[in-house]
Amino acid sequence: MDFEFSDDQRAILDAAEALLAQHAGPARAAEKGAAGEYDYELHAALASAGFSEVALGPGTGFLEATLLCRAVARAGGSVAYGAGALVAPAVAGRALPGPVALARADDAAPIRFGADAKTLLLDAGDEARVVRLEPGAAARVRTNFLWPMGRVAVAPGASTSLGPGSGARMRRWWRVALAAELVGCMESALAITLDYVKRRRQFGRAIGSFQAVQHRLALATVMLEGSRWLTYEAAALGAPDESAALAAAHASDAAQLVFRETHQLTGAMGYTREHPLHVFSMRLAALRHEMGGLAAQRREVARARWALA
Amino acid sequence: MNFEWSEDDARFREELRAFLDAELPPDWEELSRHGPGSDVQAAFSRGFCAKLARRGWLTQSWPREYGGADATPWRHAILSEEMWRRGEPRGSQYMNVNWIGPAIMKFGSEAQKRTHLGRISKGDVLWCQGFSEPEAGSDLAALRTQAVRSGDDYVVTGSKIWTSYVNGAEFCFLLVRTDPASKRHKGITVLLAPMDAKGIEVREIPSVVGERYFHELFFSEARIPADCRLGPEGEGWDVVGYALAYERVGAMRYARAALMLDAIAAHAAARGLAGDPAVQEKLGAARATVEAARLLSYRVIDLRARGSAPTADTNVARVAGTLCENAVSDLALELFGPGALEYGHPGDAYFRLAMTAGVAVGTTEINLNLIASRMLELPRE
Numbered sequence: 001m002d003f004e005f006s007d008d009q010r011a012i013l014d015a016a017e018a019l020l021a022q023h024a025g026p027a028r029a030a031e032k033g034a035a036g037e038y039d040y041e042l043h044a045a046l047a048s049a050g051f052s053e054v055a056l057g058p059g060t061g062f063l064e065a066t067l068l069c070r071a072v073a074r075a076g077g078s079v080a081y082g083a084g085a086l087v088a089p090a091v092a093g094r095a096l097p098g099p100v101a102l103a104r105a106d107d108a109a110p111i112r113f114g115a116d117a118k119t120l121l122l123d124a125g126d127e128a129r130v131v132r133l134e135p136g137a138a139a140r141v142r143t144n145f146l147w148p149m150g151r152v153a154v155a156p157g158a159s160t161s162l163g164p165g166s167g168a169r170m171r172r173w174w175r176v177a178l179a180a181e182l183v184g185c186m187e188s189a190l191a192i193t194l195d196y197v198k199r200r201r202q203f204g205r206a207i208g209s210f211q212a213v214q215h216r217l218a219l220a221t222v223m224l225e226g227s228r229w230l231t232y233e234a235a236a237l238g239a240p241d242e243s244a245a246l247a248a249a250h251a252s253d254a255a256q257l258v259f260r261e262t263h264q265l266t267g268a269m270g271y272t273r274e275h276p277l278h279v280f281s282m283r284l285a286a287l288r289h290e291m292g293g294l295a296a297q298r299r300e301v302a303r304a305r306w307a308l309a
Numbered sequence: 310m311n312f313e314w315s316e317d318d319a320r321f322r323e324e325l326r327a328f329l330d331a332e333l334p335p336d337w338e339e340l341s342r343h344g345p346g347s348d349v350q351a352a353f354s355r356g357f358c359a360k361l362a363r364r365g366w367l368t369q370s371w372p373r374e375y376g377g378a379d380a381t382p383w384r385h386a387i388l389s390e391e392m393w394r395r396g397e398p399r400g401s402q403y404m405n406v407n408w409i410g411p412a413i414m415k416f417g418s419e420a421q422k423r424t425h426l427g428r429i430s431k432g433d434v435l436w437c438q439g440f441s442e443p444e445a446g447s448d449l450a451a452l453r454t455q456a457v458r459s460g461d462d463y464v465v466t467g468s469k470i471w472t473s474y475v476n477g478a479e480f481c482f483l484l485v486r487t488d489p490a491s492k493r494h495k496g497i498t499v500l501l502a503p504m505d506a507k508g509i510e511v512r513e514i515p516s517v518v519g520e521r522y523f524h525e526l527f528f529s530e531a532r533i534p535a536d537c538r539l540g541p542e543g544e545g546w547d548v549v550g551y552a553l554a555y556e557r558v559g560a561m562r563y564a565r566a567a568l569m570l571d572a573i574a575a576h577a578a579a580r581g582l583a584g585d586p587a588v589q590e591k592l593g594a595a596r597a598t599v600e601a602a603r604l605l606s607y608r609v610i611d612l613r614a615r616g617s618a619p620t621a622d623t624n625v626a627r628v629a630g631t632l633c634e635n636a637v638s639d640l641a642l643e644l645f646g647p648g649a650l651e652y653g654h655p656g657d658a659y660f661r662l663a664m665t666a667g668v669a670v671g672t673t674e675i676n677l678n679l680i681a682s683r684m685l686e687l688p689r690e
């Protein structure tokens with residue numbers, strides 16, 4: 001047992017954070033998000049620095065990719081890092097041409113990164129399937145949820161199977177990636193809100209000095225911290241069924257609380273595009289409904305733990 | 310970063326489980342439903358802890374010089390998990406090992422260390438804790454029990470309340486005010502008070518939690534020898550802070566919750582509810598709170614293993630533990646059904662064990678206050 005980052009992990013994270021400070025951040029995310037645009041510049045910067053290949057890299061692996069996935073989400077990156085650098089290599093055993101988007105084969109609803117993806121990874125039940133997307137295969141979808149989104153039309157017979165059992169592998173790592181993104185977005189949403197309640201004064205005092213406010217932020221912190229460690233553990237253990245579902249379930253649960261409390265405590269200011277909260281809160285609201293949402297994640301925990309089905 | 314047990318630790322857990330299977334009597338499960346404060350469990354703990362001590366397991370994480378084996382805090386966490394899982398056969402003695410001993414190690418005189426640490430590590434002494442008073446609960450620093458120095462003694466007058474594990478206790482880890490003019494955190498002193506001193510009276514307060522769970526202690530000019538004082542006079546608040554950090558994450562209560570939740574799920578499946586999406590959802594949600602509590606407690610153990618001073622991570626773990634116990638105990642009544650209303654039913658026993666989680670060892674509100682001030686650095690006024 002060891003709950004600290006290794007020196008190597010620390011070094012990778014520091015380097016990634018330095019890059020993200022330069023190429024990402026809430027202001028850029030707000031701009032990209034409002035336009036529904038994919039951040040190709042950030043995508044290229046992450047790739048050329050080698051961060052897109054850590055999952056299969058020498059001396060690094062899926063835990064490091066998960067840590068980076070959280071860091072990218074926390075920095076407001078408008079890129080498909082989790083799908084391309086974590087889920088795709090875990091399922092295919094190799095990198096797939098990015099951006100990569102993830103979808104369920106039985107669902108034609110709009111998906112994150114759908115309009116920009118070169119590769120679509122499909123959860124088709126027992127197997128995962130890969131679809132090479134041609135330009136024009138997807139339509140951009142207007143959204144208020146700050147992720148670039150699109151609706152993808154897949155021609156029948158255009159996909160390749162990754163083999164029996166690859167579907168479950170995809171869902172396990174999708175859950176870990178989702179949990180890591182939820183954790184990253186929650187960290188920023190809470191940090192922004194903490195900063196706000198320390199500065200904002202009403203009744204002659206900082207609103208963060210009121211116990212009613214403090215307890216809510218403290219409880220949100222408890223939920224966030226639990227989500228963080230569940231996510232790290234799931235990634236470090238190779239995304240076992242139960243562990244991956246636990247991370248996604250708890251983080252989705254926490255995200256619901258974090259969304260409500262951060263908006264409640266930042267008042268009207270938090271809803272504006274001038275304030276950075278909306279980038280992370282709106283992304284959280286979208287993320288916690290991915291893969292069937294909180295209820296589905298919880299049922300998956302029950303299935304994995306006790307074979308309840 | 311590594312979330313796997315070392316081979317040694319995994320082997321220790323196996324040995325411990327085999328030991329428990331061999332040592333716990335066939336009717337233990339039923340016996341344990343009386344609760345750790347009950348007379349039967351207090352009596353059982355004496356023989357049981359002595360056996361644990363002979364194996365070298367009771368205080369293995371203590372330093373060698375005090376009867377330990379310098380084992381890592383992880384070893385002690387495994388011990389605590391396995392004990393809570395099985396209904397805590399150490400009875401109240403888990404307190405001795407978790408925080409009373411460590412507090413004496415840090416603040417005690419050589420004589421106190423010799424006397425108390427030796428007995429605790431042999432597993433043959435019971436303690437209780439005299440913190441709360443009728444007017445000092447969450448606001449512990451408002452305590453008023455007076456100790457006036459008189460020759461070689463302190464003369465103690467006042468009362469303590471909500472004290473558990475009084476039956477058979479030989480000593481009380483007692484907080485008193487030695488300076489009558491003092492306010493709040495100053496002027497508080499810790500006494501390692503022998504419970505057979507004249508002038509101490511005990512009254513049980515019947516409760517719905519379980520047998521002998523709460524007591525009131527009355528001190529009427531009880532004479533406690535001055536050499537029972539732990540640490541300097543008037544500086545007891547530091548001792549309390551240190552002790553509480555060990556107390557809040559010491560009993561690995563989520564381990565019992567995990568076992569109970571497995572039993573609840575099995576029962577639900579046997580009732581034909583395995584396919585009910587609402588039941589699956591509730592069980593999955595509760596399981597997530599259990600596992601979050603486990604990892605957040607491990608985070609505290611990890612910091613302890615690194616020798617770092619206690620942080621608000623302890624309070625985070627404690628609140629998470631309470632969320633977990635609340636979630637599981639609600640399901641214990643819901644999914645076991647009305648059968649769980651019968652006294653001694655596993656659902657009833659767990660419900661009683663869990664119902665005080667948000668109040669015992671510092672309320673959830675106090676823990677949230679400490680997270681807000683120490684971790685989130687939110688202003689006081």
